[in-house]
Amino acid sequence: MTKDKRSKREVILDAAYNLFIDKGYWDTKIIDIADSAGIGKGTVYEYFESKDAIFLELFKTKVAAGYEMLPEILSRENNCECKMKKYIETEMENTSSFTFSRNFLMDLMMKSDAFRNPALIESIHKLVADKFRIMFHIIEEGVNSGEFRKVDPLLATISVMGGVNFFVSINFMPFAPREFFTKENASAMSGVDFLDLIINGLKP
Amino acid sequence: MTKDKRSKREVILDAAYNLFIDKGYWDTKIIDIADSAGIGKGTVYEYFESKDAIFLELFKTKVAAGYEMLPEILSRENNCECKMKKYIETEMENTSSFTFSRNFLMDLMMKSDAFRNPALIESIHKLVADKFRIMFHIIEEGVNSGEFRKVDPLLATISVMGGVNFFVSINFMPFAPREFFTKENASAMSGVDFLDLIINGLKP
Amino acid sequence: MTKDKRSKREVILDAAYNLFIDKGYWDTKIIDIADSAGIGKGTVYEYFESKDAIFLELFKTKVAAGYEMLPEILSRENNCECKMKKYIETEMENTSSFTFSRNFLMDLMMKSDAFRNPALIESIHKLVADKFRIMFHIIEEGVNSGEFRKVDPLLATISVMGGVNFFVSINFMPFAPREFFTKENASAMSGVDFLDLIINGLKP
Amino acid sequence: MTKDKRSKREVILDAAYNLFIDKGYWDTKIIDIADSAGIGKGTVYEYFESKDAIFLELFKTKVAAGYEMLPEILSRENNCECKMKKYIETEMENTSSFTFSRNFLMDLMMKSDAFRNPALIESIHKLVADKFRIMFHIIEEGVNSGEFRKVDPLLATISVMGGVNFFVSINFMPFAPREFFTKENASAMSGVDFLDLIINGLKP
DNA sequence: TATGAATGAGAGTTCATTCAT
DNA sequence: TATGAATGAACTCTCATTCAT
Numbered sequence: 001m002t003k004d005k006r007s008k009r010e011v012i013l014d015a016a017y018n019l020f021i022d023k024g025y026w027d028t029k030i031i032d033i034a035d036s037a038g039i040g041k042g043t044v045y046e047y048f049e050s051k052d053a054i055f056l057e058l059f060k061t062k063v064a065a066g067y068e069m070l071p072e073i074l075s076r077e078n079n080c081e082c083k084m085k086k087y088i089e090t091e092m093e094n095t096s097s098f099t100f101s102r103n104f105l106m107d108l109m110m111k112s113d114a115f116r117n118p119a120l121i122e123s124i125h126k127l128v129a130d131k132f133r134i135m136f137h138i139i140e141e142g143v144n145s146g147e148f149r150k151v152d153p154l155l156a157t158i159s160v161m162g163g164v165n166f167f168v169s170i171n172f173m174p175f176a177p178r179e180f181f182t183k184e185n186a187s188a189m190s191g192v193d194f195l196d197l198i199i200n201g202l203k204p
Numbered sequence: 205m206t207k208d209k210r211s212k213r214e215v216i217l218d219a220a221y222n223l224f225i226d227k228g229y230w231d232t233k234i235i236d237i238a239d240s241a242g243i244g245k246g247t248v249y250e251y252f253e254s255k256d257a258i259f260l261e262l263f264k265t266k267v268a269a270g271y272e273m274l275p276e277i278l279s280r281e282n283n284c285e286c287k288m289k290k291y292i293e294t295e296m297e298n299t300s301s302f303t304f305s306r307n308f309l310m311d312l313m314m315k316s317d318a319f320r321n322p323a324l325i326e327s328i329h330k331l332v333a334d335k336f337r338i339m340f341h342i343i344e345e346g347v348n349s350g351e352f353r354k355v356d357p358l359l360a361t362i363s364v365m366g367g368v369n370f371f372v373s374i375n376f377m378p379f380a381p382r383e384f385f386t387k388e389n390a391s392a393m394s395g396v397d398f399l400d401l402i403i404n405g406l407k408p
Numbered sequence: 409m410t411k412d413k414r415s416k417r418e419v420i421l422d423a424a425y426n427l428f429i430d431k432g433y434w435d436t437k438i439i440d441i442a443d444s445a446g447i448g449k450g451t452v453y454e455y456f457e458s459k460d461a462i463f464l465e466l467f468k469t470k471v472a473a474g475y476e477m478l479p480e481i482l483s484r485e486n487n488c489e490c491k492m493k494k495y496i497e498t499e500m501e502n503t504s505s506f507t508f509s510r511n512f513l514m515d516l517m518m519k520s521d522a523f524r525n526p527a528l529i530e531s532i533h534k535l536v537a538d539k540f541r542i543m544f545h546i547i548e549e550g551v552n553s554g555e556f557r558k559v560d561p562l563l564a565t566i567s568v569m570g571g572v573n574f575f576v577s578i579n580f581m582p583f584a585p586r587e588f589f590t591k592e593n594a595s596a597m598s599g600v601d602f603l604d605l606i607i608n609g610l611k612p
Numbered sequence: 613m614t615k616d617k618r619s620k621r622e623v624i625l626d627a628a629y630n631l632f633i634d635k636g637y638w639d640t641k642i643i644d645i646a647d648s649a650g651i652g653k654g655t656v657y658e659y660f661e662s663k664d665a666i667f668l669e670l671f672k673t674k675v676a677a678g679y680e681m682l683p684e685i686l687s688r689e690n691n692c693e694c695k696m697k698k699y700i701e702t703e704m705e706n707t708s709s710f711t712f713s714r715n716f717l718m719d720l721m722m723k724s725d726a727f728r729n730p731a732l733i734e735s736i737h738k739l740v741a742d743k744f745r746i747m748f749h750i751i752e753e754g755v756n757s758g759e760f761r762k763v764d765p766l767l768a769t770i771s772v773m774g775g776v777n778f779f780v781s782i783n784f785m786p787f788a789p790r791e792f793f794t795k796e797n798a799s800a801m802s803g804v805d806f807l808d809l810i811i812n813g814l815k816p
Numbered sequence: 817t818a819t820g821a822a823t824g825a826g827a828g829t830t831c832a833t834t835c836a837t
Numbered sequence: 838t839a840t841g842a843a844t845g846a847a848c849t850c851t852c853a854t855t856c857a858t
Contacts, residue, residue: 132384162367166362246824606814
């Protein structure tokens with residue numbers, strides 16, 4: 001009862017996190033979070049200012065935190081292909097290690113402007129933009145150094161990021177044609193093969 | 205009063221369309237649509253059964269209709285690269301001709317399970333799954349015929365579709381880092397270059 | 409087109425009448441009446457001020473009119489039993505000749521104060537009160553003349569009227585236990601037997 | 613604040629009950645109930661799922677509950693006349709003890725098909741049908757045993773039930789001619805006299 | 817005269833948030 | 838600290854009535 005100060009906050013966050021992932025932000029009600037956390041509805045407001053605030057906290061700790069080390073990690077790599085590999089691995093780890101079932105991140109990205117909390121919107125936009133810039137610089141560097149072909153870096157960034165985002169979230173998308181997404185298929189898809197495609201393209 | 209060729213139904217659809225794109229489905233209220241269309245709240249219901257019905261109509265006419273001819277169009281092409289080119293062109297046309305000021309389709313895809321109207325959900329899932337299958341078969345065919353490398357068709361489909369979706373919608377995404385998306389950059393990005401990337405990859 | 413002035417009014421009334429009986433007042437919408445009458449919604453308001461006004465007219469012509477001659481008819485009878493017989497016959501004729509299916513009259517009686525139109529409320533109250541008074545005077549007269557026992561006329565009036573009302577409307581009541589109300593049973597029930605019960609009671 | 617033994621649930625039920633009786637179900641709005649109960653609109657929904665649910669609860673506790681013991685009570689009586697007496701007494705108690713200021717039950721009966729809630733409709737129909745059957749069996753038994761004349765039991769049931777219903781509710785009917793329903797008259801009317809009329813009829 | 821498109825007040829219901837305990 | 842009863846603004850949808858044509 002006394003050392004539970006930090007713990008209860010965590011419990012709320014965990015409950016909210018799972019519910020957001022499971023039912024989406026709008027379908028998750030405060031009472032659901034409270035019930036799931038085993039506390040009273042009012043208690044939620046002892047720890048968080050609002051539903052938005054819970055979301056923001058979750059975003060920062062569960063999502064954004066996974067990318068904090070990214071620039072440093074990438075800087076340790078010698079060439080752009082390796083950097084891109086690390087990037088993909090990080091994405092895959094983040095989405096899987098945080099038990100990203102469903103489309104949490106994508107959800108955030110796409111619907112971010114449905115929220116009214118400016119801090120939240122800004123956080124989301126910032127993360128996505130940061131990731132975009134990182135990928136852009138990898139490609140730009142690769143093109144400049146001759147490691148990559150003379151492609152338009154912006155175009156390539158879009159292509160690669162779109163692919164990566166889709167790749168890491170496809171399993172959780174509600175509309176993915178289920179006949180393709182069997183257990184075997186899912187486990188067969190690897191980041192290495194994925195990188196290979198981006199680097200080498202489809203042509204034999 | 206003079207240029208009122210557009211029926212009121214059209215006016216409502218346009219108003220709803222822009223609002224849905226601008227603020228999202230849930231943030232758009234019936235009164236917003238009515239106000240935006242310059243009519244009374246009740247009038248909306250003279251033309252549509254419900255908010256869902258407006259959405260469904262919009263989806264069918266603005267989104268799904270653009271893909272109806274896709275299978276036929278693709279069947280006219282002789283090789284898979286050309287098919288993929290046509291696919292990308294169709295996507296680009298659809299998203300631009302309908303003045304997609306935001307990523308309407310992506311939005312739909314990601315949030316589709318937030319809707320309760322089964323007809324609507326089904327329509328959305330069907331379109332996305334159809335498109336996915338089309339791309340899958342293009343790639344599968346290419347791999348089988350030797351036109352493409354021996355890549356995993358599913359992985360490649362995900363990569364390409366993710367890239368394409370991102371590509372056609374990036375200009376309208378709320379979070380795209382604005383410094384990259386100047387007018388000049390936007391016009392510089394072409395489907396041909398994009399296809400080149402997918403086909404040939406980044407390696408020189 | 410020219411001699412249809414009265415006719416169209418009738419058509420509206422008939423349509424409304426059947427709908428009121430069939431679905432009840434509140435479940436009948438103006439558009440239903442218009443559709444059923446084969447005219448436009450606005451046209452209804454050319455002939456009637458409001459939905460209430462239609463109801464009032466219907467009440468006066470279809471319901472109240474059936475009782476206008478009642479005092480005169482009863483005055484022709486020589487004794488109270490015969491008067492009561494006539495009363496019952498009139499009720500039965502009114503409810504059947506006007507194809508009173510369902511609980512139109514009862515409906516009116518019970519829900520009359522749900523209407524806001526004072527004229528309507530008054531009409532309904534007046535009819536019911538008139539009928540009550542008529543029955544009361546029949547019984548009072550019978551008691552005074554020695555034709556009936558020395559019962560409380562008010563109590564007897566209530567008993568008889570309740571029975572009569574129930575009797576004439578039971579076939580149309582939604583809750584009547586259906587196992588009792590077969591076709592044969594319905595035709596077997598006669599006003600004469602009913603009167604016999606009231607006059608002679610249950611004791612052998 | 614001091615006599616708040618009554619739970620808020622009770623307060624809401626009472627408020628709703630009086631309003632339903634006073635203005636009818638459809639004319640009573642949730643805000644009316646809330647205002648009358650001295651609470652906010654939303655609070656009503658903390659205690660009841662819907663307007664229908666309030667009604668159903670009211671029906672079960674205030675109306676149906678009064679008849680639960682009826683079969684047992686009647687079974688203790690030795691002859692049919694006594695059973696009928698008990699029946700009438702029960703009706704009178706139910707309608708008076710619950711401060712039936714209007715004919716709530718009759719109201720329910722007549723309008724029951726105006727509700728859409730199946731559980732509600734069924735409850736109402738069941739109660740009325742049950743009561744009808746009880747009376748029918750009393751009379752049938754009386755006829756078979758020779759205690760009553762050889763009358764049609766169905767016809768007699770209708771006559772008696774109609775009379776009883778009217779009798780117990782007449783004081784609250786909006787249309788009852790007020791000159792008859794003075795305080796003295798009301799108190800003069802007894803169930804015993806009423807039964808006498810049914811049993812012995814009007815003939816001397 | 818006849819119309820039906822347009823209206824908007826008003827309904828039941830939801831739920832994030834408040835606050836007395 | 839913890840609660841949950843209470844709140845009311847806001848939502849979607851209904852429909853009797855109006856009025857320009």
